[in-house]
Amino acid sequence: MNELPIGSTARIITYTQQDSFTERLREFGLIPGTVIRLLRKAPFNGPVEIQYRNSRIVLRPNELAHLRLERIA
Amino acid sequence: MSSPSHGTPLHTAQNLTVALVGAPNCGKSTIFNALTGLRQKVGNFPGVTVEPKSGAIHIDKTTTRLIDLPGLYSFTPKTPDEELSIAVLHGKHERLPSPDAVVFVMEGTNLEKSLFLYAQYTALNLPTVVVVTMIDSIKANGGVFDDIAMEQALNVPVIGIVGHRGIGLEELKEHISLRGFTNAEPEKNNIPSASVIEEQHEWARNLASEVARVPETDSLTLKLDALFLHPVLGPLIFLAVMMLFFQAIFTWATPVMDSIDTGFAWLQGVVDRFVPAGIVQDFLSRGVIAGVGAVVVFLPQIFILTLFITLLEDFGYLARGAFLVDRFMGIFGLQGRSFIPLLSSFACAIPGIMSARIIASEKDRLTTILIAPLMTCSARLPVYVLLITAFVPATMLGGIFSLQGLVLMGLYALGGISGLIAGKVFKSTMFQGSKLPFLMELPPYRFPTWRSVFLTLFHRTKQFLTSAGTTILVLSIIIWALGAFPRTTTPPSASATEAAASQLEHSALGTIGKTIEPAFAPLGFDWKITIGVLGSFAAREVFVSVMGQVYSVDVSESDENLRTVLKNTISLPTALSILVFYVYALQCMSTIAVMKRETGSWKYPAIAFAYTLVLAYSASLLVFHLAQRW
Numbered sequence: 001m002n003e004l005p006i007g008s009t010a011r012i013i014t015y016t017q018q019d020s021f022t023e024r025l026r027e028f029g030l031i032p033g034t035v036i037r038l039l040r041k042a043p044f045n046g047p048v049e050i051q052y053r054n055s056r057i058v059l060r061p062n063e064l065a066h067l068r069l070e071r072i073a
Numbered sequence: 074m075s076s077p078s079h080g081t082p083l084h085t086a087q088n089l090t091v092a093l094v095g096a097p098n099c100g101k102s103t104i105f106n107a108l109t110g111l112r113q114k115v116g117n118f119p120g121v122t123v124e125p126k127s128g129a130i131h132i133d134k135t136t137t138r139l140i141d142l143p144g145l146y147s148f149t150p151k152t153p154d155e156e157l158s159i160a161v162l163h164g165k166h167e168r169l170p171s172p173d174a175v176v177f178v179m180e181g182t183n184l185e186k187s188l189f190l191y192a193q194y195t196a197l198n199l200p201t202v203v204v205v206t207m208i209d210s211i212k213a214n215g216g217v218f219d220d221i222a223m224e225q226a227l228n229v230p231v232i233g234i235v236g237h238r239g240i241g242l243e244e245l246k247e248h249i250s251l252r253g254f255t256n257a258e259p260e261k262n263n264i265p266s267a268s269v270i271e272e273q274h275e276w277a278r279n280l281a282s283e284v285a286r287v288p289e290t291d292s293l294t295l296k297l298d299a300l301f302l303h304p305v306l307g308p309l310i311f312l313a314v315m316m317l318f319f320q321a322i323f324t325w326a327t328p329v330m331d332s333i334d335t336g337f338a339w340l341q342g343v344v345d346r347f348v349p350a351g352i353v354q355d356f357l358s359r360g361v362i363a364g365v366g367a368v369v370v371f372l373p374q375i376f377i378l379t380l381f382i383t384l385l386e387d388f389g390y391l392a393r394g395a396f397l398v399d400r401f402m403g404i405f406g407l408q409g410r411s412f413i414p415l416l417s418s419f420a421c422a423i424p425g426i427m428s429a430r431i432i433a434s435e436k437d438r439l440t441t442i443l444i445a446p447l448m449t450c451s452a453r454l455p456v457y458v459l460l461i462t463a464f465v466p467a468t469m470l471g472g473i474f475s476l477q478g479l480v481l482m483g484l485y486a487l488g489g490i491s492g493l494i495a496g497k498v499f500k501s502t503m504f505q506g507s508k509l510p511f512l513m514e515l516p517p518y519r520f521p522t523w524r525s526v527f528l529t530l531f532h533r534t535k536q537f538l539t540s541a542g543t544t545i546l547v548l549s550i551i552i553w554a555l556g557a558f559p560r561t562t563t564p565p566s567a568s569a570t571e572a573a574a575s576q577l578e579h580s581a582l583g584t585i586g587k588t589i590e591p592a593f594a595p596l597g598f599d600w601k602i603t604i605g606v607l608g609s610f611a612a613r614e615v616f617v618s619v620m621g622q623v624y625s626v627d628v629s630e631s632d633e634n635l636r637t638v639l640k641n642t643i644s645l646p647t648a649l650s651i652l653v654f655y656v657y658a659l660q661c662m663s664t665i666a667v668m669k670r671e672t673g674s675w676k677y678p679a680i681a682f683a684y685t686l687v688l689a690y691s692a693s694l695l696v697f698h699l700a701q702r703w
Contacts, residue, residue: 026270027147046400059512
């Protein structure tokens with residue numbers, strides 16, 4: 001994800017692990033197949049903001065790393 | 074489970090308990106405020122256990138108790154807030170009754186999220202009315218919402234609502250009073266029953282697209298975020314907002330504070346004129362009026378502070394603040410979300426400690442709770458303001474910033490930075506090795522409704538005045554009595570001031586102060602200040618009323634106010650030492666009680682009390698000796 005530029009879109013392929021955190025991601029609607037867009041990165045490797053359907057969430061880069069992504073555009 | 078606990082059918086039940094259920098940021102609180110108004114009971118008073126807000130609605134001889142449950146994302150709890158809501162809905166909460174019916178609140182602009190939660194909720198099979206909020210913003214952005222289609226799909230009543238304009242509220246009240254709830258049964262509308270998250274989301278997404286067409290995130294939110302979350306401008310705006318926050322507390326409140334001061338002085342004058350001189354006059358004037366007045370005078374500042382935090386929260390800026398400061402908080406082993414409880418702690422550590430429930434990570438939550446008392450709460454403000462106005466000149470720097478305001482900001486910063494460092498220490502010792510989710514929603518910006526803001530201000534003000542009228546009044550009277558007895562006789566040659574000073578010195582209060590004085594003497598505290606500090610362990614603002622009393626003898630003999638008296642009797646190093654002591658010491662019984670309740674053991678309040686006392690004592694000692702040499 002770190003190499004994805006701002007404004008790019010990607011599709012969720014799978015999770016890199018199964019725990020209560022990835023369960024929460026799924027409850028948020030970040031299920032495999034979902035297309036997400038990277039809206040913003042906070043400076044100094046801070047949190048990133050992503051959009052998918054009608055939701056916008058922020059999370060830390062190491063949290064986003066729980067998702068295996070495939071870049072679309 | 075589906076019938077009312079009273080054993081009567083739902084539609085004839087006179088007294089009903091209804092829970093408000095919904096995802097975070099769905100507009101639940103606006104509806105709760107609109108329905109209950111001033112008839113709310115907020116459970117965060119000292120001594121009252123922490124529970125969700127509840128309020129009563131009376132319509133046509135029916136009484137409904139409404140419980141505002143904390144928002145939740147799913148029925149597999151990840152935070153203490155979610156655990157609480159689920160426990161209440163299952164009837165497993167120790168004090169709250171099992172709700173007879175539910176008003177399920179859905180966010181109109183994000184129906185999929187709400188319907189997903191609803192899919193899991195239907196397993197409870199409770200009598201339900203669904204409320205869809207913010208239908209005005211769906212339509213304003215060119216979307217459509219079909220409540221009839223949704224009603225048919227869900228088989229429960231669906232009401233579209235615009236909370237701040239009151240649209241749909243009458244219909245909701247009617248449903249509540251006529252008990253027009255229908256059981257939300259999963260099998261009737263093919264809701265995936267097993268906890269298969271993917272299927273539930275698919276169901277929610279399909280239904281959402283059938284009943285509503287909602288434009289993607291509204292353009293205003295996108296525009297505002299481009300500014301507020303800008304890599305350079307964002308943090309600058311954040312700093313400006315914080316500066317404004319602290320300046321406002323000081324400069325805007327002063328005129329009102331002066332008139333309150335004048336009012337209480339007038340009241341004292343009235344008592345002195347009409348009540349014959351003696352113990353009764355002394356009791357009313359120096360005991361009751363001086364004690365309570367000294368605290369009530371800080372109401373304007375608490376008002377402004379609460380107003381600011383409420384506006385920022387309702388507008389949606391606090392979540393942006395969390396995003397902006399997450400990297401910074403990360404340096405101290407904390408996360409952006411800790412910023413919200415910590416900022417609330419600037420109003421009062423009690424709601425701050427309670428709002429730490431939004432933190433999923435137990436280690437982050439406990440750390441946040443332990444450092445929350447180091448954030449400068451509004452109870453310290455009276456102490457700071459008293460000493461700053463007495464010792465710091467009211468000059469303006471560059472025509473904008475008052476020097477007094479800057480010193481105040483410095484004290485806030487000292488507490489805040491010390492708290493963060495303490496957080497780092499806790500995270501690298503007691504609470505090592507948590508790597509936990511920061512994951513957070515950014516809700517759309519919403520203009521705060523005046524009603525919601527007004528209600529928050531009303532309840533907070535009421536709480537403050539109640540404590541001034543009860544706890545502080547009682548403490549004022551006790552301290553007055555300790556100072557007035559045993560009576561001392563002075564030679565007739567002595568002036569009234571000398572007589573009063575001699576009375577205080579030989580009273581029970583004077584004796585207590587002098588006995589303990591040696592412990593505080595290294596910090597530069599004399600026995601009078603020692604009495605004030607001891608009184609503060611009940612609640613910090615008591616310091617001011619104690620000072621008002623121990624020095625009132627001087628005040629009554631001249632036109633000088635307490636500030637001038639302090640300036641003439643206390644040295645600058647001592648004043649600095651007192652200020653630093655108050656920055657650190659955890660002098661608040663209510664905070665200790667809430668900490669015990671929120672952490673479930675006396676261990677954490679004990680740790681918090683001990684470490685802050687050690688910090689307070691050593692920092693005061695250091696400051697006092699440095700200031701003396703300098």
